[in-house]
Amino acid sequence: MSYYRRANxxxxxxxxxxxxxxxxxxxxVRHIDRLRRVYRVVGEQRxxxxxAICILPDHLHAIWxxxxGDADFASRWMLIKSGFSRGLPVRPPASASKLRKREKxxxxxxxxxxxxRDENDLARHIDYIHFNPVKHGLVARVQDWPHSSFHRYCRKGLLPPEWGGDVRDLSGNFGE
Structure with a gap:
């Protein structure tokens, strides 16, 4: 069994x-309201x-x-993941490979x-989170993805709505 060291x-x-x-x-994203509710409840408890956060169809990125005096992010994620999963439609049984890895x-x-590590590292990760829906081809502009803290950053005046540009402009058409 592998032993993973985590920052603490x-x-x-x-x-x-x-x-x-x-x-x-x-x-x-299909069950975004459930995810938001569980995330909020865990945040109230712990x-x-x-x-920053961005929720995509199959993964999410967040900075917490x-x-x-508290380094226990693992139990928070466990509560979020289990709380979200409980009550979702039942899935087909996991493959033998997944069961061996305890992925049920x-x-x-x-x-x-x-x-x-520092403010520059933080800024790079915030940018990465906000640009992720464009990177994955879900939208052409960051502002078009609804499940992101990008909108909070815009409301606070930390980023302009046009931040990240429009990937359609990179095609050479430039709106023509």
Whole structure:
């Protein structure tokens, strides 16, 4: 069995990628209200600040700032993942391979986490999160993806609505 070392800095700021097992599914956006509700409830029970977030059909990216003296992001993700999964339509039985890896639910068992190092690292990850729907071809402009903290950044005047441009302009047509 593999042993994964995770960063463990109390009060740290972490970037996460959390993914569902079926990368062709759209569970996260199809059940977005459920995900938001569970995310909010867990945040009320085990506080953290969401610095940035973007929810795509099959994965999400988030940056969390944990409270001073608290480094336990793992239990928060466990509660979010299990709370979201409970009550969803029953899936066909998992393959033998997935069962061997203890992957029974809709989520991939593991997730990616990165402790942000400094302000530049944080800014790069915020940009990455906000641009992700364009990167995956879901929209041509960042502002067109509804499930992103990008809109909060715009309301606060931290980013202009046209941030990230329009990938349709990269085709050479330039609106002609």
């Amino acid at each position: 800095v109390a009060g740290g700021m972490y970037f996460f990628t959390v993914t569902i097992a079926d990368r062709s599914a759209d569970d996260l 506080p953290f600040e969401t610095v 700032s944990l409270p001073d 639910g809709i989520w991939q068992r593991r997730y990616w986490e990165h402790l942000t």
